[in-house]
Amino acid sequence: MLDQLISSLTDGLLLGFVYGVAAMGLTLIWGVMSVINLAHGPIIALGMFGAYLLFTHLGVNPYLAMAPVAGAGLIVGLVIYVIAVHRVINAPHLSSLLATFAVNMIIIGVGTAVFSTSPQNIDYSLGSVEVGFLTFPASRLVGAVGAILVTACLYLFLYFTRPGKAIRAVANNRMASELMGIPSSRVLALSFGLGAMMAAVAGGLIATFFPFTILSGGPYELKSFVICVLGGLGHPLGALVGGLLLGGLEGLIPTFMPVSWVPVVEFGLFVLVLLVRPSGLFGAK
Amino acid sequence: MAILEVNDIAAGYEGVQILWGVNLKLEPGRLTTLVGSNGVGKTTLLKTVMGLMQPIDGSVSFQGKDVTHLSAHARAKAGMVLVPEGRQLFTEMTIYENLEMGAFSPRARATFSQNLDKVYELFPRLQERTRQKAGTLSGGEQQMVAVGRGLMAEPEVLMLDELSLGLSPRLALTLFEALTRLKKTGLTMLLVEQNVTMALAVSDYAYVLAEGKVHLEGPARELSKNDEVRRTYLGI
Ligand SMILES: Nc1ncnc2c1ncn2[C@@H]1O[C@H](COP(=O)(O)OP(=O)(O)OP(=O)(O)O)[C@@H](O)[C@H]1O
Ligand SMILES: [Mg+2]
Numbered sequence: 001m002l003d004q005l006i007s008s009l010t011d012g013l014l015l016g017f018v019y020g021v022a023a024m025g026l027t028l029i030w031g032v033m034s035v036i037n038l039a040h041g042p043i044i045a046l047g048m049f050g051a052y053l054l055f056t057h058l059g060v061n062p063y064l065a066m067a068p069v070a071g072a073g074l075i076v077g078l079v080i081y082v083i084a085v086h087r088v089i090n091a092p093h094l095s096s097l098l099a100t101f102a103v104n105m106i107i108i109g110v111g112t113a114v115f116s117t118s119p120q121n122i123d124y125s126l127g128s129v130e131v132g133f134l135t136f137p138a139s140r141l142v143g144a145v146g147a148i149l150v151t152a153c154l155y156l157f158l159y160f161t162r163p164g165k166a167i168r169a170v171a172n173n174r175m176a177s178e179l180m181g182i183p184s185s186r187v188l189a190l191s192f193g194l195g196a197m198m199a200a201v202a203g204g205l206i207a208t209f210f211p212f213t214i215l216s217g218g219p220y221e222l223k224s225f226v227i228c229v230l231g232g233l234g235h236p237l238g239a240l241v242g243g244l245l246l247g248g249l250e251g252l253i254p255t256f257m258p259v260s261w262v263p264v265v266e267f268g269l270f271v272l273v274l275l276v277r278p279s280g281l282f283g284a285k
Numbered sequence: 286m287a288i289l290e291v292n293d294i295a296a297g298y299e300g301v302q303i304l305w306g307v308n309l310k311l312e313p314g315r316l317t318t319l320v321g322s323n324g325v326g327k328t329t330l331l332k333t334v335m336g337l338m339q340p341i342d343g344s345v346s347f348q349g350k351d352v353t354h355l356s357a358h359a360r361a362k363a364g365m366v367l368v369p370e371g372r373q374l375f376t377e378m379t380i381y382e383n384l385e386m387g388a389f390s391p392r393a394r395a396t397f398s399q400n401l402d403k404v405y406e407l408f409p410r411l412q413e414r415t416r417q418k419a420g421t422l423s424g425g426e427q428q429m430v431a432v433g434r435g436l437m438a439e440p441e442v443l444m445l446d447e448l449s450l451g452l453s454p455r456l457a458l459t460l461f462e463a464l465t466r467l468k469k470t471g472l473t474m475l476l477v478e479q480n481v482t483m484a485l486a487v488s489d490y491a492y493v494l495a496e497g498k499v500h501l502e503g504p505a506r507e508l509s510k511n512d513e514v515r516r517t518y519l520g521i
Contacts, residue, residue, distance in 0.1 A: 162389075169375050169386045175337065176373040180438060181361035181390035 003133050008251040014140040016247020017147035018205045020240035022220050023227035024154065025198030031234030032171040032191040034093070035085060038100040041221030042107035043196050047073060047203025048212045049115060055122050062122050062208050063142060069204040070197050077196025081189045089188065111214035121211035143205040150201055151240050154194070158236075167191050171234075222263075226270045232280025241282060286349070288313045288473050289334070289365070289442050294343035296326075296333045302341065303329045305497035311442060314471045316464070318484045318505060320518055321494035327477045328370050330494070331446050335367045336360050348441065362390040364441030370450070370477075372431040376420030380411055383419050383430050387437030396439050404433040407463050425456035432463065443467070444475040449483070461487060481518040485509040493518070 022044055029037045037043075047069050054065040084103050088095035126138035158164040170177045170187040177184050203217065210216075227246050231238025246266065253262050273281065287310035297303045303326040311317050321327050332338045334345050336357040344353040352360055361367075375383050384404060388397045405412040408429040414422075419430055428448070435443055448464070449457035457480065465487055467474065478484035485491060488505040493514060495501075501508065508514050515521040 165378075165382060165386065166389065168378060168382075172375040172377045173373055176369065176375060177386070178337065178357040179335065179361055179367050179369060179373070180386050180434065181358050181393070182386070183356075183358045 005252065005255060007134050007136070008255050009248055010134055010251070011136055011140065012247040012249065012251020013244055014136065014144045014247070015209070015250065016244040017144040017240070018202055018209075018243070019220070019223055019227055019247055020243025021147045021150050021198050021205070022202035023224040023231070023239040023243055024151065024236045025195040025202065026221075026224045027228045027231070027234055027239045028154075028198065028236055029192055029195035030228070031236075032167060033085075033089060033188050035089070035096040035100065035192075036093070037192075037195060038097060038221075039080060039103040039107060040195075040199055040224060041217030041219075042104050042111065042214075043073065043076060043199040043217065044203035044206070044220045045111065045212065045214050045217035046076065046107065047200030048207035048216060049111070049120075049214070050200060051204035051207045052120055052122055052212075055124060062124050062204070063146070066146065066201055066204050070201050073197040073200025074193040076200070077193035078189050080196065081192035085192060086185065086189070108214060115214050117213045117215060119211040119213050122207050124208065137209070139208045143208060146201075146205055147240075150198065151236070154198070154236060163187070163190060167194075223266070226266050228280075229270055229273050230281055232282055235280065235282070238280055238282050242280075245281075286313075287311055288348060289475075290346045291330070291334060292344045292346070294330065294333055294345070295341040296329055296338060296343075297341060298329075303497060304333070304340075306343065307494070307497070307499055309492050309499060309502070311473055311475055312490070313473050315489045316468050316474045316476065316487060318476045318478060318481075318488040318491040319494060320478075320481050320484070320491055320508075320514070322517070325494050326497060327494060328446055331367055331369075331444055331475075331477065334444070335365060361438060362392065364392070364439065365444070366435045366438040366440035366442065367444045368431050368435040368446065368448075370446040372427050374419040374427055374430055374434070376418065378419060379416050380419055380422070380430055381415040383434050384411075384437050387434035388439070390438065393437060393439040397437070400437050400439060404436050407436075407466065408433055425452050425459075428452060428456075428460060432460065436467075440472065442473045442475065444477075446477045448476060448478055449480055457483070481514075482509075485519075 026037060026040050029035055050069040050072055051062050051065045054060040054068060055062045080103050084099045085096060088099050126142060128135050129138045129141055158168055166182050166187050169182060170184050174184050223246060227239055227242035230245055231242030250262055253265055289311040291307055291309045294307045295302060295304055307330055319327055333340050336355055344351055346352060347363060347365055375386060384401060388394050410426060411429055411433055448460050461483055476484055476488065485505045485508060491505045491508045492499050493501040
């Protein structure tokens, strides 16, 4: 029984790292420009298809495919920002919600037409890893390591590079940034691009675990919301911790109750945290 | 020739016009003060000059070039620097990072280390706590960071909105001393200040803003003897 529990927990935690990366994309965009990106799920799905297409049609190793998937995610994010978000950036939240929701519908619509909604999967196995009594797919381990690398890169970027510091400055005080010669609109576009990039990479990693369709981003978008609330909206590192928490729960819950209860518990927790600690479990303010 | 010229600027907010044709000129190397009662539109004028808001009418030219339609960051890059009212620091970033962000434009980056030395020399207090988050500093220290950050931008014209607001007389004095030292280096400055007595004492030239226009102007020493100025702004 205990072995079973630990094994489910490990499974969930490894997955949680990847959830964390997805949520980081959402939380980064919110933190910088107070926009909730409702196209987050479809971008995750695009990441899945990116990795899938590169692997199936060009024979690219799915893990090496993460680099072009990241690049494409960045570009998709920049384009979405320029076309749909920038003109409503100073408008009330409802405008940006509607704008990104429109993008969501467009991606889903075009994606359905192109890829249909029958499930695809990346037929590539790394076998399984055994640690003591634990056995889990190696892809989970690689996914978790990838997620940690992505998080570390994001942090190094935000704290030790000029454009990264400019992102933090704009997030902190956009008017002051302009006064210091920082082109804030370009910085916002870059931030949105990075958020989309995280989503796409998370999607690519998830595609190495499970089958997916163009609609598969939706549940991960919802999970990202839960994670962001757990970790405190706007805190990238909080997103990683929140991801681990959610992943761990997802691993454990099925050993106690039917799997169909997982979302009920998750969203119950979501509402509870919003009621009790709206700034997130780790949020300072 | 004036380094900065404000020509017939009209500006305001949705439905309320605040400025009705303001003209002023900053001569290079001179410290100019803008005096006016609360709510007359001094901050509005500085925001318009910096491009944070677009004028209804009129133009701004800097070093002989029309900058009326440039974005704020482009003006900052060219050397127009505003230390805004309320400091507007990057509160989540350290003192050092705030200063670094001040030197964001390529022109300022070239002189980063000299400017950093200058700022630390002017405000030694900042050097003692470079790793402290700006949001946790006292009001006076925050104002030093705000001025320091502005200086890091390698300004051709430095505009200061409410330099001493909310500071103790002693801290206000420290900042005014910094101002006079900067003046000696030949920096062109425009000062907006509640403490009109001190402002006029350190300035070369002054404008009095009233009812949306320049109501009076002249050498600071003469204006400080003007009866109307003494009554209205100096409380004598
Ligand atoms: N964002 C805004 N929207 C509408 N009205 C505004 C706005 N900002 C300022 N005002 C109004 O414009 C007028 C001028 O304001 P401004 O801040 O320029 O005055 P000021 O001379 O800087 O005053 P103070 O000495 O108090 O700083 C005031 O009546 C103010 O209420
Ligand atoms: Mg003001």
